[in-house]
Amino acid sequence: MNVIETGTIGILESPTGTGKSLSIVCGVLTWLRQYYERNGIEKEKGTNEETDEPAWVTEFEDSLKKNQTEKAVERFARRRSLRQHRTLLNRVERSKTILETSSNKKHKRSHSGNFQDNKLVGADPDDEWLLSDTVFKDTSILSSEKEQLLTLGSGNEEMSEEEDECKELPRIYYCSRTHSQLLQFQEEVKRTIANMQWSEKVPRPSVLILSSRKNLCINEKVSSLSNANLINERCMELTSKEPGSPGCCPYYHLEGQRILRDHLSSEIVDIEELVNLGKERRACPYYGMKRAIKSSQFILLPYQSLLHKPTRESLRLPLHSNCIVIFDEAHHVVDALNDMYGAETNTQQIQSCLFGLKRYIDCYETRLSSLNLFMLRQFHSFLESLVQFSSLHLKIPPIDGETQNVFTVEDFVTRLGIDNLNIFKLNEFLESKCLHLKLIGLLKSRILSDSNGTDPCQGIHAVFHFVQTLKQPYSKSRIIVKFRKDIGCTFKMLVLHAANNLTEIISLVRSVVFVGGTLEPLRDIKLRLLGTFEDSHIVHCSFDHVIPDSHILPIIVSRGPTRVPLEFTYATRESEILIHELGRMLLNICRVVPGGVVVFFSSYSYCSYALNYLQQKDIWKLLLRQKAIFKEPQESLELNNVLDNYKKAVYEQQGGILFAVIGGKLSEGINFQDDLGRCIIVVGMPFPNHLSIELQESINYITGMFPSVSSKEILEDMCMKLVNQTIGRTIRHISDYGAVLLVDQRFARPAISNKLPKWLRRRLAFPDDFGWVLSSLAEFFRNFRKRV
Numbered sequence: 001m002n003v004i005e006t007g008t009i010g011i012l013e014s015p016t017g018t019g020k021s022l023s024i025v026c027g028v029l030t031w032l033r034q035y036y037e038r039n040g041i042e043k044e045k046g047t048n049e050e051t052d053e054p055a056w057v058t059e060f061e062d063s064l065k066k067n068q069t070e071k072a073v074e075r076f077a078r079r080r081s082l083r084q085h086r087t088l089l090n091r092v093e094r095s096k097t098i099l100e101t102s103s104n105k106k107h108k109r110s111h112s113g114n115f116q117d118n119k120l121v122g123a124d125p126d127d128e129w130l131l132s133d134t135v136f137k138d139t140s141i142l143s144s145e146k147e148q149l150l151t152l153g154s155g156n157e158e159m160s161e162e163e164d165e166c167k168e169l170p171r172i173y174y175c176s177r178t179h180s181q182l183l184q185f186q187e188e189v190k191r192t193i194a195n196m197q198w199s200e201k202v203p204r205p206s207v208l209i210l211s212s213r214k215n216l217c218i219n220e221k222v223s224s225l226s227n228a229n230l231i232n233e234r235c236m237e238l239t240s241k242e243p244g245s246p247g248c249c250p251y252y253h254l255e256g257q258r259i260l261r262d263h264l265s266s267e268i269v270d271i272e273e274l275v276n277l278g279k280e281r282r283a284c285p286y287y288g289m290k291r292a293i294k295s296s297q298f299i300l301l302p303y304q305s306l307l308h309k310p311t312r313e314s315l316r317l318p319l320h321s322n323c324i325v326i327f328d329e330a331h332h333v334v335d336a337l338n339d340m341y342g343a344e345t346n347t348q349q350i351q352s353c354l355f356g357l358k359r360y361i362d363c364y365e366t367r368l369s370s371l372n373l374f375m376l377r378q379f380h381s382f383l384e385s386l387v388q389f390s391s392l393h394l395k396i397p398p399i400d401g402e403t404q405n406v407f408t409v410e411d412f413v414t415r416l417g418i419d420n421l422n423i424f425k426l427n428e429f430l431e432s433k434c435l436h437l438k439l440i441g442l443l444k445s446r447i448l449s450d451s452n453g454t455d456p457c458q459g460i461h462a463v464f465h466f467v468q469t470l471k472q473p474y475s476k477s478r479i480i481v482k483f484r485k486d487i488g489c490t491f492k493m494l495v496l497h498a499a500n501n502l503t504e505i506i507s508l509v510r511s512v513v514f515v516g517g518t519l520e521p522l523r524d525i526k527l528r529l530l531g532t533f534e535d536s537h538i539v540h541c542s543f544d545h546v547i548p549d550s551h552i553l554p555i556i557v558s559r560g561p562t563r564v565p566l567e568f569t570y571a572t573r574e575s576e577i578l579i580h581e582l583g584r585m586l587l588n589i590c591r592v593v594p595g596g597v598v599v600f601f602s603s604y605s606y607c608s609y610a611l612n613y614l615q616q617k618d619i620w621k622l623l624l625r626q627k628a629i630f631k632e633p634q635e636s637l638e639l640n641n642v643l644d645n646y647k648k649a650v651y652e653q654q655g656g657i658l659f660a661v662i663g664g665k666l667s668e669g670i671n672f673q674d675d676l677g678r679c680i681i682v683v684g685m686p687f688p689n690h691l692s693i694e695l696q697e698s699i700n701y702i703t704g705m706f707p708s709v710s711s712k713e714i715l716e717d718m719c720m721k722l723v724n725q726t727i728g729r730t731i732r733h734i735s736d737y738g739a740v741l742l743v744d745q746r747f748a749r750p751a752i753s754n755k756l757p758k759w760l761r762r763r764l765a766f767p768d769d770f771g772w773v774l775s776s777l778a779e780f781f782r783n784f785r786k787r788v
């Protein structure tokens with residue numbers, strides 16, 4: 001509440017099982033209620049001190065502000081009640097027949113302006129993919145074609161009206177990484193809202209969960225396509241046609257969108273319910289959801305929808321000084337931003353794209369405007385220069401199978417010999433004309449394949465995405481070119497500091513709150529996301545765990561049963577003595593720990609190496625006598641099977657030991673609560689590969705920006721961030737209990753142990769003797785057995 005009231009940036013840590021989601025929901029809903037109750041009377045903190053205006057001027061401003069807010073609230077409540085009324089009527093009266101009739105009516109109706117200039121519809125089927133002659137330099141014209149393809153299409157007049165009405169209302173954006181987390185949070189919101197008092201003056205906020213076409217599409221011919229890109233494209237193709245016309249998606253019509261919007265404004269529905277409603281009403285759930293955004297106040301959405309500017313703009317998410325943005329699982333935000341704004345393509349994909357572009361130019365050469373033809377040829381030259389660049393470098397024999405080079409975008413463009421090409425203009429052209437859709441459309445309609453017989457559409461996305469990323473600020477990005485004899489060149493856009501994109505959001509909204517079970521080491525978030533903000537503008541709260549101290553036993557294990565020092569560095573970790581000592585240690589632990597033991601290694605390769613060694617020794621047989629043994633599969637498809645068998649062994653047999661990998665499929669998102677994870681063991685420190693050129697470039701950039709921070713510290717932060725997420729699997733609720741063993745003597749160094757979560761740190765033991773570890777474990781679990 002304090003963070004929201006003061007309009008600062010919050011970093012809130014609260015371990016799993018402590019009621020974090022409920023606290024967030026209660027906090028933001030209380031603020032929302034208070035906002036309405038105050039009706040804008042109370043000025044924002046600090047305004048009085050800052051203004052030199054006479055009292056009568058500030059009073060007048062206050063009353064004006066109050067009136068405006070009251071009117072907005074009234075309008076909003078009126079629309080809400082109208083919508084609820086309309087929804088009720090719809091439920092009773094509206095039938096599929098009515099919809100079909102209205103759809104026919106709409107079909108007859110002229111779509112004045114919206115599609116009149118659209119050259120997608122024509123007598124020749126190939127006209128559909130012809131570029132329009134609109135001059136793309138003029139930004140108003142520039143966006144017209146894109147708008148038709150990317151936004152809601154018909155009915156935008158009503159959208160603008162809604163935008164005007166709703167833009168000043170407070171909004172809460174809750175962002176998380178996965179849909180399952182959004183759904184869990186939605187349940188919490190639903191329960192809390194149902195238990196709060198709402199009235200005309202303090203209206204119940206409408207809650208909306210955003211999802212993609214992939215999850216919401218009900219047109220089977222589209223939803224059955226193999227990936228999200230294809231689904232998006234096919235949908236955009238279909239919805240660019242006149243609604244009701246033979247080529248348009250039958251679920252895409254304004255009446256349907258309104259019905260769903262009204263329903264979403266009055267009820268809190270999840271994705272499955274929305275899909276069912278769409279099927280029932282024969283109306284597209286995706287476009288219904290988009291239409292409901294403007295009137296929703298509590299919006300639950302994946303990171304990408306808010307952080308990725310083009311996606312945010314296409315969804316028309318309003319961001320203003322009455323918005324609050326919450327990022328849950330905030331330790332993922334840095335990586336999410338880097339992934340969103342980075343891109344990679346390769347020679348093969350570029351050649352396929354070139355093939356498609358040549359066919360496109362051949363097909364339309366005589367019918368394209370001179371400007372369009374000029375720009376297409378520029379794009380063609382650009383792609384050709386990439387291919388030439390690859391073949392030139394491939395003549396250099398790669399050392400160790402691969403060579404790599406780093407370029408700034410400026411250098412790269414010069415090396416390609418295209419420094420006279422305006423990349424920004426080229427991008428404007430490609431985006432405004434939606435060339436990739438038209439290229440794919442033409443190639444598909446002609447069923448063309450390139451000289452290798454492969455589908456040229458496959459590479460078009462990757463190539464266009466790569467070209468798009470060349471617009472990044474040159475100083476904050478690098479191009480990594482890797483050469484390999486077997487696959488040719490790969491071109492990777494590396495974003496060094498994606499935080500710019502977040503800074504823009506922070507500057508627009510009232511408050512941004514980063515939330516997580518543990519966000520330690522905090523420096524990672526501060527450097528990579530909030531480096532430009534003063535510490536005084538950031539509020540950090542770290543809450544303790546709800547479990548009593550006696551429920552957790554965290555120990556740094558520095559020596560094994562025969563006193564072999566345990567240190568799993570790159571140089572020592574393959575030592576037979578060390579791995580054997582590890583085996584002995586695991587055997588002893590399995591003898592005293594009940595239920596499930598989960599052992600995390602720092603990489604798949606090391607996990608396999610160590611287990612292969614142990615399997616050949618007698619110790620493996622002894623271990624098998626104690627617990628059933630499982631290993632995290634590399635294939636996602638096998639994961640459920642392994643987990644089911646592990647659960648069975650834990651709950652129905654003698655217990656299980658599961659070998660997994662930090663940062664793999666089991667170190668996040670899977671709960672090892674209760675008997676499933678009575679002991680979590682981390683073997684070694686998962687430092688990232690410091691030889692990676694991408695990592696070196698990122699670190700150089702950060703240390704350049706913040707000279708007081710060393711590359712060693714950054715690497716340690718990255719390592720401990722992974723460790724902290726992994727050990728967060730142990731305690732999942734207030735009655736849970738378990739042990740955490742950090743097996744590597746380097747964990748005992750203060751610079752490392754200080755990066756562990758606070759609640760764990762103060763209970764941490766650093767024994768020098770494995771006997772102490774074993775007796776403590778035995779006593780810890782004996783105490784719980786007694787209580788049962």
Ligand code: SF4
Nearest residue numbers: 217218219235249284
């Ligand atoms: S309009 Fe809706 S139902 Fe139709 S293809 Fe697009 S997402 Fe699918």
